Amino acid sequence: HFEVLLDPEGRHRVYLTDIDTAARTVEFDLIQFLTGDEATAAYIEDHPDDPGGPPNDYYIVNDNPRLRTLPVGPGVDVTVVWLEPGSLGQETISFEELPGYFAQDLTPGDPYLWYDPFWLTVDDGRVVAMEEQYIP
Numbered sequence: 001h002f003e004v005l006l007d008p009e010g011r012h013r014v015y016l017t018d019i020d021t022a023a024r025t026v027e028f029d030l031i032q033f034l035t036g037d038e039a040t041a042a043y044i045e046d047h048p049d050d051p052g053g054p055p056n057d058y059y060i061v062n063d064n065p066r067l068r069t070l071p072v073g074p075g076v077d078v079t080v081v082w083l084e085p086g087s088l089g090q091e092t093i094s095f096e097e098l099p100g101y102f103a104q105d106l107t108p109g110d111p112y113l114w115y116d117p118f119w120l121t122v123d124d125g126r127v128v129a130m131e132e133q134y135i136p
């Protein structure tokens with residue numbers, strides 16, 4: 001595995017660790033979200049006794065616990081995922097609504113604010129879009 005580097009421009013897969021809606025900042029842990037052959041190879045490397053590959057054809061690698069903080073641009077909306085029996089959908093909420101969304105966390109002892117990773121789109125060193133990544 002290799003260290004995931006933060007590019008000041010681009011999309012990054014992360015686990016959110018803290019948000020400050022007043023200061024408009026987000027703290028996160030960069031991850032690798034692998035799929036396909038890349039996920040299978042990394043999974044087998046980490047789990048040699050289970051050569052069947054990762055469940056659901058994805059594998060999350062988080063080799064570096066370093067946390068980073070970026071400012072969140074004005075007017076940034078967040079795309080979140082909702083589940084109902086037999087249905088999966090998305091909705092858009094404001095950055096200021098995230099604490100209420102995270103209050104529904106199913107794993108409150110987890111070091112992250114939410115069990116699904118997020119995509120952060122960064123432009124000129126600040127977050128301009130946030131999207132939840134659904135994982136089965």
